[in-house]
Amino acid sequence: MKIIVQRVSGASVQVAGQEIAKIGQGLLLLVGVGPDDHQEDLDYAVRKLLNMRIFSDEAGKMNLSVQDIGGEILSVSQFTLFAETKKGNRPAFTGAANPEMAKAFYEDFNAQLAQKVPVKAGIFGADMQVSLTNDGPVTIILDTKNR
Template identity: 60%
Template sequence: MKVVLQRVKQAQVTVDEEVIGKIGTGFLLLVGFGPDDNDETLDYLVHKITNLRVFEDEAGKLNLSLKDVQGSILSVSQFTLYANTKKGNRPSFTEAAQPEQATQLYDDFNHRLAATGIPVATGKFGANMQVSLINDGPVTIIYEK
């Protein structure tokens, strides 16, 4: 599983000119799955993401978590995180999970995030999505499990 996390002031995802997910302060997650991902992988990353301390406290130190600032998550599926660009100029995506498996993992991941009490908005798996954001910092963290 690969996740690109961006701390944002706001973010939204649009499909067919309709906003389907929108948040204020929080994390935009670009999420990709590999064929070996499972419940353990999901639980590990849910814990890491929901407890990540990258928001400033009263002293200006990155010491607060998403829960501490009452932030939200916008989770967007992105199989292209598994692009292999070693040969030629056209990326290969054979290292990504198959759509049936990835859809289930994405749904499970988002349900587990929401179960922590953090509001979660999502994109639409497999859709052509337009994602816009105001990156805060910028703070970008890459997880790979």
């Protein structure tokens, strides 16, 4: 899995001009699933995201997790994280998992996160417009194959 993690003060996603999900303070996740991802990748990502200390404490130090602050998560599927750009000018996406596997994996990922914090999600495979206010800015790349 490849996940772009953004600490946000707010984020939302629209499909066909309709807002389908919105959060306040928390994490915006752009989530890509690869063909070699397994349950251990999912478990690792969930554990890391729930415990990643990237929110400020009273002293202004990044020392709190999304759980600690009572934050929310907005999860958006993003197969383009597996773009291959070495040849030519048009990215290839053959490195991403097939849609059936990726959708099931993504939904399980969201369900596991939702056991601990409120999770809202985009629509898998839809053309979405994502709006966010990146807080910091703090943006982190999490790759479960690079532990």
